[in-house]
Amino acid sequence: MKCFAAVALSAALSLYPCASVLALSLHGFVEGAGGFRLKDDPAHVRDATMGEGRLQVELSQVGPADSRLFFKADLIGDGVEERGDADLREFYLDVSPAPVIDIRAGRQILTWGTGDLIFINDLFPKDFVSFFIGRSLEYLKVGSDAVKFSLYPGPFSLDLVAVPHFTPSEVPQGERLSFFNPFTDRIAAPDESLSMRKPAATTANTELALRLYRTFGSYEGALYGFRGFFKEPVGMDPADGTLFYPKLSVYGASMRGPFLQGVASIESGYYDSREDRPGTNPLIENSSLRYLLGYEREIWTDFTVRAQYYLEQMLESGAYKASLPPGAPEKKEVRHLLFLRLTQLLRYQTVELSLVGFYGPSDEDGMVNPQVSCKITDRLSIALGANVFFGKKDFTQFGQLERDDNLYLRLRASY
Amino acid sequence: MAKRCFVWLSAIVLLFPLIGGLFSRALAGTPGEAGEIMRRSALVQFYSGNDMRAKVTMRLLSKEGGERVRELIMTRRNVKAGGDQKYFLLFRQPADVRDMTFLVWKYPQKDSDRWLYIPAIKLVKRIAANDKRSSFVGSDFSYEDVSGRAAEEDNHTLLREEKYGGKEVLVIKSVPKDGKNADFGYKVSWIDKGNFVLWKEEYYDKRGALFKVFTADEVKPIQGFPTTVKRTMKNVQTGHWTEAAYGEVRYNLGLTDGVFSERSLRNPPKELAR
Numbered sequence: 001m002k003c004f005a006a007v008a009l010s011a012a013l014s015l016y017p018c019a020s021v022l023a024l025s026l027h028g029f030v031e032g033a034g035g036f037r038l039k040d041d042p043a044h045v046r047d048a049t050m051g052e053g054r055l056q057v058e059l060s061q062v063g064p065a066d067s068r069l070f071f072k073a074d075l076i077g078d079g080v081e082e083r084g085d086a087d088l089r090e091f092y093l094d095v096s097p098a099p100v101i102d103i104r105a106g107r108q109i110l111t112w113g114t115g116d117l118i119f120i121n122d123l124f125p126k127d128f129v130s131f132f133i134g135r136s137l138e139y140l141k142v143g144s145d146a147v148k149f150s151l152y153p154g155p156f157s158l159d160l161v162a163v164p165h166f167t168p169s170e171v172p173q174g175e176r177l178s179f180f181n182p183f184t185d186r187i188a189a190p191d192e193s194l195s196m197r198k199p200a201a202t203t204a205n206t207e208l209a210l211r212l213y214r215t216f217g218s219y220e221g222a223l224y225g226f227r228g229f230f231k232e233p234v235g236m237d238p239a240d241g242t243l244f245y246p247k248l249s250v251y252g253a254s255m256r257g258p259f260l261q262g263v264a265s266i267e268s269g270y271y272d273s274r275e276d277r278p279g280t281n282p283l284i285e286n287s288s289l290r291y292l293l294g295y296e297r298e299i300w301t302d303f304t305v306r307a308q309y310y311l312e313q314m315l316e317s318g319a320y321k322a323s324l325p326p327g328a329p330e331k332k333e334v335r336h337l338l339f340l341r342l343t344q345l346l347r348y349q350t351v352e353l354s355l356v357g358f359y360g361p362s363d364e365d366g367m368v369n370p371q372v373s374c375k376i377t378d379r380l381s382i383a384l385g386a387n388v389f390f391g392k393k394d395f396t397q398f399g400q401l402e403r404d405d406n407l408y409l410r411l412r413a414s415y
Numbered sequence: 416m417a418k419r420c421f422v423w424l425s426a427i428v429l430l431f432p433l434i435g436g437l438f439s440r441a442l443a444g445t446p447g448e449a450g451e452i453m454r455r456s457a458l459v460q461f462y463s464g465n466d467m468r469a470k471v472t473m474r475l476l477s478k479e480g481g482e483r484v485r486e487l488i489m490t491r492r493n494v495k496a497g498g499d500q501k502y503f504l505l506f507r508q509p510a511d512v513r514d515m516t517f518l519v520w521k522y523p524q525k526d527s528d529r530w531l532y533i534p535a536i537k538l539v540k541r542i543a544a545n546d547k548r549s550s551f552v553g554s555d556f557s558y559e560d561v562s563g564r565a566a567e568e569d570n571h572t573l574l575r576e577e578k579y580g581g582k583e584v585l586v587i588k589s590v591p592k593d594g595k596n597a598d599f600g601y602k603v604s605w606i607d608k609g610n611f612v613l614w615k616e617e618y619y620d621k622r623g624a625l626f627k628v629f630t631a632d633e634v635k636p637i638q639g640f641p642t643t644v645k646r647t648m649k650n651v652q653t654g655h656w657t658e659a660a661y662g663e664v665r666y667n668l669g670l671t672d673g674v675f676s677e678r679s680l681r682n683p684p685k686e687l688a689r
Contacts, residue, residue, distance in 0.1 A: 027510060027513065029510065062685070066685055094682065102678070102682055108537075109535075109536060109537045110537060111536055111537040111538045111539075112539075114541075137535070137536060138535035138536055140536065141536045141537070150678070150682075152673070152678055157676075157677070157678065213677070218520070218528045220541075220677075256541055257528075257541075258526060258528065261526065261543075262543045263541045263542070263543045265541070296541075296543040297543045298543050298544065298549070301548065301549045301550075301598070302549055302550070304543060348475065348483075348550065348553040348554070348655065349550060349552070349553035350483075350553060375511065377483070378483050378484060378508070378509035378510070378511075379509065379510060381511065414509070414510030414511060415510065
């Protein structure tokens with residue numbers, strides 16, 4: 001796939017001189033990004049968390065009968081992993097065989113739900129490593145190789161996604177960020193790695209995701225369904241020392257609309273961990289109920305505050321506790337997470353000051369991400385920020401990153 | 416005696432136009448009539464046709480010589496003339512907002528519903544939008560300047576009639592009924608007596624100092640609707656200004672309500688994107 005991306009990318013670049021003749025839309029950017037650690041980390045030899053040059057090429061071609069072909073790929077020179085890379089971000093075909101049907105087939109980024117950096121019913125792959133080291137927001141999402149059917153029969157709309165080829169979320173695995181090794185119950189040492197086993201690409205393993213939605217006046221309501229696998233490796237196989245992605249079904253709902261001069265949202269989901277329904281296997285994540293409340297409001301001109309409260313309640317926690325081997329780190333039955341985002345735009349919206357914070361009172365961990373970004377001209381932009389993690393325990397989401405505090409800088413020129 | 420009579424008569428004759436003038440000015444100054452003019456002007460500015468589509472090019476200019484360009488396709492549909500409207504915007508320039516789409520359901524009497532779609536992560540975001548005076552895409556135009564401010568939100572007084580650029584205009588002062596709902600203390604509008612086109616508008620801040628000036632630089636009839644195809648908003652306090660050109664303007668395209676939906680945000684209809 002990478003080879004294909006590289007070849008397609010060079011082909012796309014060679015088209016540049018004749019783009020206007022072919023009525024092709026050709027755009028992209030060149031970006032340099034660097035980041036380094038603010039603390040010494042025994043688990044890492046390098047001080048750099050990021051050091052890369054990127055060329056992104058985006059090509060769009062409108063075809064007959066309202067069809068469209070879209071291609072987006074990155075060529076990357078990576079100084080941290082010391083290699084060149086090609087990343088096919090998106091490559092899909094849009095067709096509308098009937099006025100009430102849209103079909104998108106190919107590698108595509110999929111997003112839905114009401115959360116800001118917290119996801120319940122959006123079970124499409126994410127790249128948390130990119131987020132934690134300070135890449136731009138677009139790298140938080142990873143493309144899925146999927147077919148999406150969108151139906152608009154009338155008062156409501158329906159999205160149906162089939163993902164035949166499983167793509168996991170990117171989680172810290174030691175190259176740039178520390179991770180907690182659940183087999184050894186400690187932060188992994190340098191060069192220690194975990195093998196992860198993806199579900200086989202079989203028909204039975206095809207993931208299905210569904211969203212049924214409509215508006216009620218100013219309010220948007222949605223129902224969600226998902227049948228597939230956890231996107232994070234929350235299953236352990238002690239037989240061969242690998243982590244895996246257990247089977248998962250999710251049923252959820254969300255509502256969003258105006259509230260007290262702002263926008264409020266609520267989302268919930270029932271996570272059915274199909275490989276450990278009774279909760280007696282401590283090596284597989286239990287089923288859970290998850291809730292997310294969000295509220296956003298513009299307090300004064302160009303200053304916006306967003307607050308979120310997330311709650312995750314483990315089901316069958318009694319069985320989980322009873323099955324846990326003595327001395328193993330114990331997850332709490334209820335996990336809370338508070339989220340705050342402050343954004344101030346200045347100088348005709350060309351300068352953005354933002355502060356994003358997570359705090360988990362139950363896990364006693366969290367992170368803070370202040371960032372200043374500036375559009376120097378319409379084509380040139382710069383962003384400077386930091387990610388600071390804290391946590392008392394090594395096995396929590398942010399606690400394992402406690403020594404990975406980093407400062408980053410990105411400079412991008414778009415064309 | 417005759418002399419005294421003559422003086423009185425002359426005084427009355429001389430004063431009559433003055434008194435009459437004052438009287439008629441007092442009549443003209445009734446808020447009802449000025450309010451009606453502002454209402455009709457808003458209909459011409461923001462409600463012409465059942466729907467409208469235009470390619471809007473904004474040049475954001477600073478006194479230091481900096482220039483930024485915003486290019487977007489704006490589509491509008493009236494749900495009710497003078498009332499609710501829906502807007503769909505597709506950004507073409509600059510690069511960092513290209514292909515972003517923006518949907519607004521506007522209600523004159525309450526906060527608009529706004530959605531922004533960020534194509535790089537395929538995210539439909541709901542925008543908290545209680546501030547109608549905030550800048551539209553970083554320009555000197557506010558959201559309200561682009562989509563209209565309900566005439567009912569201000570008290571209006573006709574100040575005078577005069578000539579502006581060879582046109583007979585009505586000069587109207589408007590003071591917000593609720594000061595918290597506006598970023599200006601008052602505004603003065605120059606409105607064409609013949610077709611209610613807004614030729615000029617001055618915004619004064621809450622201390623009474625002039626801070627923003629709107630001018631219609633070119634108005635031409637399109638499908639029978641007088642259309643402001645070139646306009647400028649200048650911030651006289653910062654020296655920053657924005658020139659907006661409305662090209663390829665078409666009215667009454669027969670757009671349906673379905674165009675102004677999440678489907679269009681995620682996948683803009685070709686007839687609007689082209």
